[in-house]
Amino acid sequence: MKAIYAAEQKRHDPKMFLSSGAQKPNPEQPERVERLLAGARAAGCTVERPRNHGLGPAASVHTPEYLDFLERIYERWQRIEGASAEVIPNIHPIARGGMRPASAVGQAGYHMADTSCPISAETWESALWSSWTAVEAAQSVMAGAPAAYALCRPPGHHAFADVAGGFCFINNSAVAAQTLRKQAPRVAILDVDLHHGNGTQGIFYARPDVLTVSLHADPIRFYPFFWGHADERGDGPGLGYNFNLPLARKSGDDAFLEALASAVQRIRAFAPEALVVALGLDAFEGDPFGGLSVSTPGFARIGEAIAGLGLPTVIVQEGGYLCDELGDNLTSFLTGFGAKHQAA
Template structure:
């Protein structure tokens, strides 16, 4: 399997975020790339740098207003007297309809859902290369590959069409799915991250050409809190095209695999032409976020079962944070996927 990775993704290196109101070291570190790259190599992947695809695939998912914000907000923020070193909002609107603020502070609140997506000098460039890695993986499927892995960092599934959040700026999984629609009539996204893919859900919530399925820790007491509940089914043309499968905290392999079977039944009923796997490894029992308890062997079983769906698949890296087993977990998933694809 080919794996796409751009070294430019390492430059995004915010130093802190706010958690429960307190400054904390940012856990979405460049070192994640080294651990994940090692796991991909051990799984037999060939590491390739993606091409630069420009704004077109990004703008197919994200609004021009938001793209302009991401491109310029860091330099504007530096002109504010006494501002923080990185862009972190201190205001969030209760409603986002109506007038658009002119100030950098107001726009940061408008376009950033929380304080866990700090923007530094290199965030925009790194996010673009992360997105282009996803586009390259999708392109390889359009060219006939059965599967490809995109080592995307920063991750993307919490980013809406015009809102960043949860370490995410550009929604790589959504960008890959949209790109696949150039050659597919229907695409399914299966999100197996610890956290609900709220941005991905939001982007496709009113559409029926992309089915969204997410398995995640129950948001009633877990991030992102306001999305990811089982009664969220889509709206308008998208009603019935969104499936959330929340799990109790500390759910382990068997519970996750049972939910996966439910998700796969929905995907098979949708009969898509291609699959995007939003691969979070933070459901691991030893991940710093500690929400679920999937084992390293469990990731192999998850990968093997997804592969048996038999669809061309773009595997897009989402979460999974620094712990000794991060690379092992990726190698386990990709190894299991390879077994199921045979």
Template sequence: MKAIFDDRQWRHDPKHFMANGVIKPCPEQPERIARLTDGAKAAGCDFVAPKDAGLGPIAALHSPEYVTFLRNIYTRWQRIDGAGDEVIPNVHPANRSDSYPKSAVGQAGYHQADTACPIGAGTWEAAYWSAQTAITGADMLAAGELAAYALCRPPGHHAFGDLAGGFCFFNNAGIAAERLRTSGMRAAILDVDVHHGNGTQGIFYDRDDVLTVSIHADPARFYPFFWGHADERGTGRGTGYNLNLPLERGTGDDAYLKTLDTALERVANFGADVVVVALGLDAYEGDPFQGLAITTPGFARIGAAIARLGIQTLFVQEGGYLCQELGQNLTSVLTGYEGA
């Protein structure tokens, strides 16, 4: 299996993270790249650099207003007297109406859902190349590759069309699915991250041409709280094209795999000929977020189950945070997939 990564993705180096009113070091560290690279290589992956497909595939899902914000906000922020080193919102609109603030502070609140997506000097470049990594993976499948792994960092599934959040800026899995769709393929997105892919759901919620399925810790008491509940099925033409499968905190391998069967049945019944797997490894029992309790061998079972769909597969990296087994868990998924 080929893997895709660009060194410019190292340049996003967030410092700020607030949890329960406490400022902490950001869990989404560049060191994740080294651990994931080792894990992919241990699975036999050969790395290639992404090609630059330009802004078109990104702007197919993200508004030009939002792209303009991401591209320029760090420079604008530095002009504020006494501003911090990172763009972090401190005010949010109760309702995102037609009015649009002119100030950098107001726009940060408009385009950043929470304090978990700080924007620094290298964020735009890293996010751009993270998206290009996913796009190149999609193009590989469109050209006939059976499977590929896109080491996307920063991740993407919490990014809406004009809103960053939860460590995410561009919705890499969504961009890849749209790229595959426009190449003539029927694409489904299967999100196995411990957190609900709320941005992915939001982008496709009223559409019937891309199926979105997410297995995640129950958001009643877990991020992202406001999305990811089982009754969210889509709207308009998209009704029935979104499936959420929330699980109790601490769910382990066997119960998870049973739920995965339900998710895979929905992908099959959509008639998908390609699946984009939003690959969060943070469902691991030892992950810092402690949402679910998947073991390292359990990830191999997840990979094997996905392989049994018998369709082309693009793995797009989402979460999975610094713990000793992070790279091993990636190896387990990919070898489980290839050995099925």
């Protein structure tokens, strides 16, 4: 299997975020890349560099005013006397309607859901290359590869059409799905990250051509809190095309795989021509976020279950944070997926 990655993705290096009101080091660190690359190579992947695909893929799922904000906000922020070194919002609208403020401070609150996605001088370039990684992997699958792994960093599934959040800026999984739509009338996105893929859900919530399915820690007491509940089924033409499977905290392999069986059944009923897997490795029992309790061998079983769908598949890296087993967990998933997918 090809693994796609560009070195520019390491340049984004956020320093902090607020968690429960406390300032802490940001866990979405560049070192994640080295461990994930080692894990991909251990699974037998060959690493290739993506091409520059321009702004079109991101613009297919994000608004132009949001992309303009991401590109220019750091430079504008630096002109504010006494501003922080990174763009971090300190005010958010109660409701987001037609009014969009002109000030950099107001726009940061308008376009950033939380404090976990600071924007520095390198963020825009890294986010673009991360999205191009997803595009390259999707194009590889469109050209006939049975599967490809996109080592996307920064991740993307918390980014809405016009809002960053949860370490995410450009929604790489949505970009991959939209790229696949050029050939596939129906695409499914299966998100197995610890956290609900709220941005991905939001982007496709009113569309019947992309089925969004997410397994995640129950948001009633876990990020992102306001999305990811079982009664969120889609809207308008998309009603019935969103499927959330919230899991109790500390759920392990068996509970995760039981929910995954329901997810696979729903995807089969949708009969897609291609699949995007939003791969979070933060469901691991030893991940710093500690929300679920999937084991390293459990990721192989998850990979096998997903590969059983037998679909052309783009695997897009989402979460999974610094712990000794991070690379091993990726190796486990890709090995399990690859063995089953080849047999299918």
